[in-house]
Amino acid sequence: MSHSTPLGCEPNFTSxxxxxxxxxxxxxxxxxxxxxxxxNVPILLGLILSGISIYWASPVYQHKPDPNTGNVDVAAxxxxxxxxxxxxxxxxxxxxxxxxxxxxxxxxxxALALRLHWLCAYSFMLNGVVYLAGLFMGGGWRSxxxxxxxxxxxxxxxxxxxxxxxxxxxxxxxxxxRFNTKYNALQRAAYFSVPVAGCLSAATGWxxxxxxxxxxxxxxxxGYDAARVWHFWLMWVYILFVVPHVILVFADGWDxxxxxxxxxxxxxxxxxxxxxxx
Amino acid sequence: xxxEKKSDSIQLEEVSSRGLPPLSANHESRTGEADxxxxxxxxxxxxxxxxxxxxxxxxIEMATRVLSHLTRRDVLVFGAGALAALAGAGFLLPxxxxxxxxxxxxxxxxxxxxxxxxxxxxxxxxxxxxxxxRRVPTYTKSQITPLKxxxxxxxxxxxxxxxxNLTIDGLASGLSISLDIRNLLTRFSVQEQITRLVCVEGxxxxxxxxxxxxxxxxxxxxxxxxxxxxxxxxxxxxxxSGNPDPYFMSLDLATARHPQTLLAxxxxxxxxxxxxxxxxRLLVPVKLGLKNVKAITKITYVAEEPRDYWAERGYSRYDGx
Numbered sequence: 001m002s003h004s005t006p007l008g009c010e011p012n013f014t015s016x017x018x019x020x021x022x023x024x025x026x027x028x029x030x031x032x033x034x035x036x037x038x039x040n041v042p043i044l045l046g047l048i049l050s051g052i053s054i055y056w057a058s059p060v061y062q063h064k065p066d067p068n069t070g071n072v073d074v075a076a077x078x079x080x081x082x083x084x085x086x087x088x089x090x091x092x093x094x095x096x097x098x099x100x101x102x103x104x105x106x107x108x109x110x111a112l113a114l115r116l117h118w119l120c121a122y123s124f125m126l127n128g129v130v131y132l133a134g135l136f137m138g139g140g141w142r143s144x145x146x147x148x149x150x151x152x153x154x155x156x157x158x159x160x161x162x163x164x165x166x167x168x169x170x171x172x173x174x175x176x177x178r179f180n181t182k183y184n185a186l187q188r189a190a191y192f193s194v195p196v197a198g199c200l201s202a203a204t205g206w207x208x209x210x211x212x213x214x215x216x217x218x219x220x221x222x223g224y225d226a227a228r229v230w231h232f233w234l235m236w237v238y239i240l241f242v243v244p245h246v247i248l249v250f251a252d253g254w255d256x257x258x259x260x261x262x263x264x265x266x267x268x269x270x271x272x273x274x275x276x277x278x
Numbered sequence: 279x280x281x282e283k284k285s286d287s288i289q290l291e292e293v294s295s296r297g298l299p300p301l302s303a304n305h306e307s308r309t310g311e312a313d314x315x316x317x318x319x320x321x322x323x324x325x326x327x328x329x330x331x332x333x334x335x336x337x338i339e340m341a342t343r344v345l346s347h348l349t350r351r352d353v354l355v356f357g358a359g360a361l362a363a364l365a366g367a368g369f370l371l372p373x374x375x376x377x378x379x380x381x382x383x384x385x386x387x388x389x390x391x392x393x394x395x396x397x398x399x400x401x402x403x404x405x406x407x408x409x410x411x412r413r414v415p416t417y418t419k420s421q422i423t424p425l426k427x428x429x430x431x432x433x434x435x436x437x438x439x440x441x442x443n444l445t446i447d448g449l450a451s452g453l454s455i456s457l458d459i460r461n462l463l464t465r466f467s468v469q470e471q472i473t474r475l476v477c478v479e480g481x482x483x484x485x486x487x488x489x490x491x492x493x494x495x496x497x498x499x500x501x502x503x504x505x506x507x508x509x510x511x512x513x514x515x516x517x518x519s520g521n522p523d524p525y526f527m528s529l530d531l532a533t534a535r536h537p538q539t540l541l542a543x544x545x546x547x548x549x550x551x552x553x554x555x556x557x558x559r560l561l562v563p564v565k566l567g568l569k570n571v572k573a574i575t576k577i578t579y580v581a582e583e584p585r586d587y588w589a590e591r592g593y594s595r596y597d598g599x
Contacts, residue, residue, distance in 0.1 A: 262348055
């Protein structure tokens with residue numbers, strides 16, 4: 001294991017004199033987990049941008065043609081609404097395309113979007129395998145498993161997050177709930193859900209990509225059209241996950257970010273607690 | 279080198295013997311992970327719930343300078359990776375997208391090559407998934423959904439129908455034959471099926487078709503054994519402004535022989551209308567809709583993969599679903 005001989009790999013640092021103090025560190029994330037974690041950023045961006053371009057060709061959410069414009073696409077309606085109501089967008093050239101121009105590769109480029117989507121989709125599945133390999137090689141999978149007390153602990157964490165801004169405003173003390181585990185219950189639920197969503201995205205993707213050879217797979221999700229809806233909403237799982245994820249990582253500080261880049265954490269007290277207090 | 283390493287571990291041993299917790303580095307670094315759980319968890323093991331229970335992270339002692347060196351190194355690697363990802367995005371994204379985002383207008387010849395490689399991999403996967411024995415799901419009449427006229431260009435003037443003939447070329451006999459719709463319908467038995475037609479755009483329709491099996495046509499007028507492909511074309515196809523725009527499509531003979539691949543003559547129990555490709559269209563439910571050529575005028579059997587209208591416009595060539 002890579003954490004076992006970190007010093008042996010660093011012969012240049014022998015100048016570390018005997019007096020220099022050391023720190024207790026632990027390898028928080030396996031190398032493969034860290035690599036696949038960061039690779040997900042461009043891959044998921046590519047999947048979402050090309051995915052919305054593909055969605056443009058045949059929107060899932062449609063209504064009867066608008067008598068004036070002939071428009072059927074709800075996403076185009078949202079663009080039109082934004083350009084009418086948001087100051088500064090009034091002169092936007094093509095309001096129905098606003099969503100596609102800003103949240104996708106662009107409208108009217110299905111062939112290009114499909115090619116990029118397949119490229120990213122195969123990369124995403126490969127990357128998922130690398131991630132799982134890292135989880136098992138580093139033993140990290142145990143930290144992701146749901147626990148019996150998770151529901152209660154999740155409520156405690158939610159209460160903490162919801163009360164945090166008010167406590168700050170009122171300058172009251174607001175203590176973070178203590179946990180003896182690598183993740184708190186909310187984190188665990190989130191980090192467990194994302195790989196599950198990844199598997200579901202891949203499965204629904206295959207179901208709508210090969211609806212004849214894999215028609216049983218589409219059947220699992222309620223048929224071809226339902227599988228498309230699943231695939232669309234699974235995208236929102238990543239979007240809804242990423243926003244608090246990024247905010248909380250920065251709120252939590254450098255140690256958490258470093259542990260996903262370099263792997264090391266200096267917050268090892270908790271593991272001592274597990275070792276000694278239980 | 280060895281001496282230097284040793285000095286490190288000596289240092290650690292000293293540190294740990296100076297009263298640091300029992301999870302010290304020298305122990306860890308020698309015994310590796312298998313042992314570490316025993317060492318670290320000698321207290322905790324009693325209470326862990328077994329295989330699935332979370333285990334404490336094995337902690338080691340590390341000199342501050344080593345930690346900051348390792349961190350600096352990995353942050354640099356990470357930054358290089360981020361730059362590479364940015365460059366990769368600039369390389370792969372469509373020009374139009376980059377232009378809209380205000381990026382410089384760049385185009386690499388390798389980009390097309392690379393994306394086409396990815397597309398070919400997906401085609402190969404589709405071809406591997408295909409089985410000549412696997413039938414596509416069929417539906418009941420109550421499940422039929424509307425099917426729009428999806429001619430990409432203008433719908434042809436029905437005038438062509440009266441003088442219509444199907445020409446078959448590239449046969450084993452070396453002859454070129456021509457059949458009208460009455461010849462086809464009297465010579466071959468008609469098969470009915472209610473199947474789903476799936477468009478590359480994502481929509482689909484369940485429709486009731488009838489027609490002759492492509493496989494029967496292949497048996498009656500066999501191609502030479504080296505022929506692996508059919509080029510299926512429609513000379514009456516029009517572009518959006520109504521000018522002639524012949525449609526041509528490649529179909530592998532393995533798919534043509536699929537028991538549900540039809541040369542359809544009827545839609546919803548009636549002869550095909552001009553909207554749906556009268557008088558004869560291809561119905562190949564194991565392929566995307568764009569392979570289901572309307573108003574077929576000619577079929578040619580060839581050994582090498584023929585050109586394909588939509589593959590030349592950036593779509594895949596095999597299109598198996």
